Amino acid sequence: MTATPSRLRSELLAREKGKSPLFFFDFDGTLTEIERTPDGVKFKPIARFIVEELSRHFSVGIITGRALPDIKKLIGIKGIYYSGNHGVEIEGPRLRFVEKNSAKSVAYLNTLIPKLKRKLKPYGPIIQHKKYSIAVHYRTVEARLVRQLLDDLDLITSEPVRSGKVRLQLGKKVVEIKAPVEWDKGKAIERILMKTGRTGKVFFFGDDMTDEFGFEMVNSLKGVSVYVGGLERETHARYYLESPTALIGELAKFLFELE
Ligand SMILES: [Mg+2]
Numbered sequence: 001m002t003a004t005p006s007r008l009r010s011e012l013l014a015r016e017k018g019k020s021p022l023f024f025f026d027f028d029g030t031l032t033e034i035e036r037t038p039d040g041v042k043f044k045p046i047a048r049f050i051v052e053e054l055s056r057h058f059s060v061g062i063i064t065g066r067a068l069p070d071i072k073k074l075i076g077i078k079g080i081y082y083s084g085n086h087g088v089e090i091e092g093p094r095l096r097f098v099e100k101n102s103a104k105s106v107a108y109l110n111t112l113i114p115k116l117k118r119k120l121k122p123y124g125p126i127i128q129h130k131k132y133s134i135a136v137h138y139r140t141v142e143a144r145l146v147r148q149l150l151d152d153l154d155l156i157t158s159e160p161v162r163s164g165k166v167r168l169q170l171g172k173k174v175v176e177i178k179a180p181v182e183w184d185k186g187k188a189i190e191r192i193l194m195k196t197g198r199t200g201k202v203f204f205f206g207d208d209m210t211d212e213f214g215f216e217m218v219n220s221l222k223g224v225s226v227y228v229g230g231l232e233r234e235t236h237a238r239y240y241l242e243s244p245t246a247l248i249g250e251l252a253k254f255l256f257e258l259e
Contacts, residue, residue, distance in 0.1 A: 007194045008239040011201070011224045014159040019200035020058055024189050024214065025051070027064040027071060029207035030228045032244050034172065036139055037126055038066070043074050047248045050161050051257050055080045059196045063087060063185045065210060067130035085132040086169070086210045087096070087188030095195045102132040105179035107133055108165055112177065124177065150175070171208045185210055186217030193221075204245060213234050234250035 015021075025031050028041060031051065035041045054060055061081035064071045068084030068091060075082070081092030090097040113129055116136065120127065121147045126137040136148055136153060157177060160166045169176045189204060203225035204214040215225035215236040227237035228247050241247050 008224070008226060008241065008250065009253070010240070011203075012250065015258060018199055019178075020218065021200040022059040022061070022193065022196060022198060022202050023054060024061045024063055024192075024200075024202070024204040024218075025210065025213070026185075026206035026211050026228075027062055027066065027074070029172065030205050030211075031062075032246060033190035035079065038128060038135075038137060039126075039159075041074070043076070044248075045243070048075070048077065050248050050251050050255065051080075052077045053073070054251060055129065057258065058257075059192075059198075061092065061189070061192050063188055063204075063206075063214060065130075065133075065135070065174075065208075067128075081192050083185070083188040083192070085130055086176075087183055087185045087191075087213075088132045088179075090188055090191060092192065093195070097191060099181060099183045101181040102179040102183065105166065106131060108160070109177065109179075112156065112160070112166075116153070119152050119156060120149060123150060123152075133176050135174050135176045137174045139173040169210065171210060178195075184213035186215075189214055189217050205241075206237070 025172045028034055031047055032041055032043055036142055051060060055077060061083060062071055062075055063083040065086050066084055068082060068089045071084055072082050079093060081091040088099045088102040112134060116127055123141050123143050128135040138149055141149055153175060157168060161168060165181050166177050167180045171180060202221050204218040205226045206214050207229045218225045219236060224239060225237040226239040226241060227235045228241050228244060
């Protein structure tokens, strides 16, 4: 990860003749700052305006860990692609998709919800039931209780993980319980590109571990992968922007220069 924002600008502005770039974004931590609880997050009107403007010129997709109805409501822009549950569900122009093994896991995940609530609630996490996955957010948990919470979570999930009923995925102060399938944000991007008849450069902006699949996918397509936020770890992204605000600023400048 050595690239700079100025080099990203040149990627944005290097228009390929007759080809239209495509833009994919994660949401939390990428298009908006992370808040203490997922429900505390809003999509700023200026950011919505910029992304909506972008979607008037180019194909746009939002690829998030949130559930599909949640992200559609938060973003509120028509005519773009939305993918929820880290790529498992996708909706957009001429496309409606649910990864089939994840669909089969819904009933089993439902059985875990009461156990998780009973055992973990005393620690004060936020347990989000997202149909195709369950997220246990522990940003709200006192630091001294986090270890215990994770141990209890392990007690509940170790058998189903061992027997292949579910798998765990880690993110920023969140553990997600999901179907045991190899499906990710990169595959969702690929699926959407098949529908759009892509010709131009593909951009993907993200911040968290699950976005690495998206970075790898666009790298393999000779696209532009951009890490947003503080540099906390190694990444496959080739470019870097310091914050969601910086991202919105870059997009605004890009749109201005389009006119
Ligand atoms: Mg994120």
